[in-house]
Amino acid sequence: MSKALKDAGISALIALGIFGAMVGLPTVVGPGGKLSLDPQPWTVAIIVAVVFFGRLGIVLWQANRKPRVKAKSTTHSKYTVANVAGPLLLAVAVVLPMAGDRYLIDIGILVMTYVMLGWGLNIVVGLAGLLDLGYVAFYAVGAYSYALLAQTFGLGFWTCLPLAGLLAAFWGMLLGFPVLRLRGDYLAIVTLAFGEIIRVVLLNWTQLTGGPNGISGIPRPTLFGLKFTLGDGPDTFAGFFHLTPSITYRVAFLYYVIFGLALLTNWVSNRLRRLPLGRAWEALREDEIACRALGINVTTTKLTAFAIGAGFGGFAGAFFATRQAFISPESFTFIESAIVLAVVVLGGLGSQIGVALAAIVMIGGGEVFRDFNEYRMLIFGVALVVVMVVRPRGLVSGRTPSVSLGRGGHIAADMMSEGHG
Amino acid sequence: MFVTTQNPHTGGSLAYALQQLINGITLGMIYGLIAVGYTMVYGIIGMINFAHGDVFMIGAFLSLIALTGLGMLGITYVPLALFLTLLFAAGIAALYGWTIERIAYRPLRGSFRLAPLISAIGMSIALQNFAQVAQGARDKNLPELIPGGFKIFEENGFVVQLSWMQIVITVVTVALLGLFTWLVTKTSLGRAMRACEQDMKMTSLLGIDVNRTIGLTFVIGAALAAVAGLLFLLYYGSINFYIGFNAGVKAFTAAVLGGVGSLPGAVIGGLAIGLIEAFWSGYASVEYKDVAAFSVLIVVLIFMPTGLLGRADVEKV
């Protein structure tokens, strides 16, 4: 017990050092711009006390804990997370707009967008094991491609969507080609650099992109030509179906569009996983050198993963542009790449259902905390750290083999390698 | 910062270039100090400490707090105030460094590469917002503490100036790096660090406390970053909670450019980035200066994947 007290005491002292100055002595700008300090001793005292008792509790709990049993390497249960949660979530997702609450549908759109981005990045990071910290670049390319195509050529959403995806995929190949042979962390920093370069270019190339003012007046998607405005003429959704015009219809339609796009991403990923290409990606993640010795062109394989992932990012970007009807470089910061990457890692690499769950938890959670405003991002950062420390392999870890002779089981995550880029 | 108040295009070209050189080297020193922290941590445990740039930012804030406090207490003798501030900022930042490693990285060591990375990103976001919540979101400004300097030479009306602040930065950086090199090459801690870099398991089997060594690596890196923060505060006179991200990415770029794991590489990388930034701002456009630095990084890595001074990692087949 005395050891625990000593431990807690040291933690409290450290907390004093860490929080004492930054929290306890905030600088305030007085009249005339002069700086002074505004001491907050009680806040610091409370924090230190919390740390002391918290650490005491943790140390005592750990001393009394039973050792954990190691999990089996393969499980053969019929009920995996994918089997149970998957259809459930799907059902919820389909009926969500029927609830009619516009705010809820908006959150649904937001979550669905990140689910799609997560599934797209999952191809790159989860399946192929490539460390990409600049995914937001493809999101931006998709968004701006659509906006510019719509503005310059007057093309509609459905025409531009595949174009945006193709442009993003092409961009992915261009970016990927010189750098994909770099080792893991170098690849990470280079992709991050790419993301930042694109953001700065978008911000400053005012002639093309409108600079910080962005591009507005981006057309909304139509349903076979029916527009979703608030009027009720024959060419509008409301008019055609003889309903009272309501903004909810447009929002619900947007929701189903992103839902459809996300499902497309999911379907393609799942298909690819069972095909030689997906197997090659996973083999690449496990051991690149062995792949080379088996005649696999590692560069091409990496490029396809990168490009396909980029393409889906582009689709999502085009959707984002049409949903907001306005885009600016503000929306394409590194934080977005970080959030999507966190969704993928938190979900458990390579797991589709995991990514979906992670997106719901993270983005949904973010919305729940929206009222906390400035504390929101702080909580987000802390939550990321906590979740990673507690469950580094993610929510749904492990993988199901893509081909089997008999009854395939579910392989535990401990067996898997996470890839070195 | 008084050196950029002159019109860049009226003066003589040599003088102008020289001024950019001076500015670039100064900026490069600050980046170099931060880069050393990145490269040390990467060299020893193979991870990118995403939160390191934000420790630099915290260091800058700690310096601001100390200086404001000392001012309020009536201690206005500049050298003394700066000395006390340096100890304060470096000391508290060292605590930050140690705690960050202990909480966010150590539990994940040896597992899985991506988890510590996400944890680091989370820590970075947490630190940025912590500073925002605790100290406010506005820019905080500090009046010039070390004003003036002297003319080096003049050409066609353009005066090349070297400020005292720039000299202070250079002296402090060189002194700290010298101290640090001594630490790494001559002390037992330095040997332990280098041993851990080579083979951690073996090092621990030889009785060296690996956890402590790694913890101290973070501590030293954090302290250096805090000094960089103090220098930044004094040089630019204005800080906010976001400076960590920008400086952090550039300093990491510098570390990678120089070859991750190489200490002289970090310094050279820092100087390179500082010079690129200064020359690009001076001759091309200020808006794209970050792009210039990143582009150089990408080009270098394409042709020299291990950086300028990095060791070629020969993977055993």
Place this chain on the structure above:
Amino acid sequence: MAEALLSVDKLTMRFGGLLAVNAVSFDVRAGDITALIGPNGAGKTTVFNCITGFYKPTGGRIIMRQPEGGELELAGMPGFLINQRAKVARTFQNIRLFAGMTVLENLMVAQHNTVMPNVARGLMAVFGLGNFRQLEEAAIEKARHWLDRVGLTERADEPAGSLPYGAQRRLEIARAMCTDPRILCLDEPAAGLNPRESDELSALLMSIRDDGCAVLLIEHDMGVVMRISDHVIVLDHGVELADGTPTEIKANKHVIAAYLGEEDPEDIVEIVA
């Protein structure tokens, strides 16, 4: 004497100041099991890595004879092409299986190029186009064949990482054979195997040879080497010491000296006699 399938001609490999391989020349003949032996640090794995494309040699040539006539220069060719075009497969000293994938999946990955000849076909398969289905079934059949050959059929759906050591070695060989090679290069295949497993390995290698695939192996287990090799090459400090049949090598006093560490071969004759 069978024709040389692979000719290594004055192969040299320099790492900075270190000359790891110094103008080594030898032939690997079709229908032979060729063994590359020598004390540790002799440069054997370096030669291997040059042949299989993991190192780019500093000098010399590596020529592979094609069945239709014509030659391929392997030195400097990217590793994956050496397997794909020249049909040279290899295993690794530290086993490199895809641990998180099943035994069957490992064998399927090896047949990647057959089932997916190019990216276009690969993408078409997403939409059910092309003859992907037949190719995949043929691949599963070949995998099954090799599973039977190495006795791993029962464990086809287990993760490769959970297999016992001997089984992992056999899987690695089966995986390499699934690429339909003309030469199988094995880096210390008998390391860590008990006598019974060594016998099984010997039988497997000889049956592979009899099926028409030449075998080149690095090995320290002299029992295995002497028992199954048709042709032995001895390296020491990057230089070729001897080249001949197992019987010839056993009697070669330079070889004995290298292994026993004696300076003067004449002393060895005294000891051995």
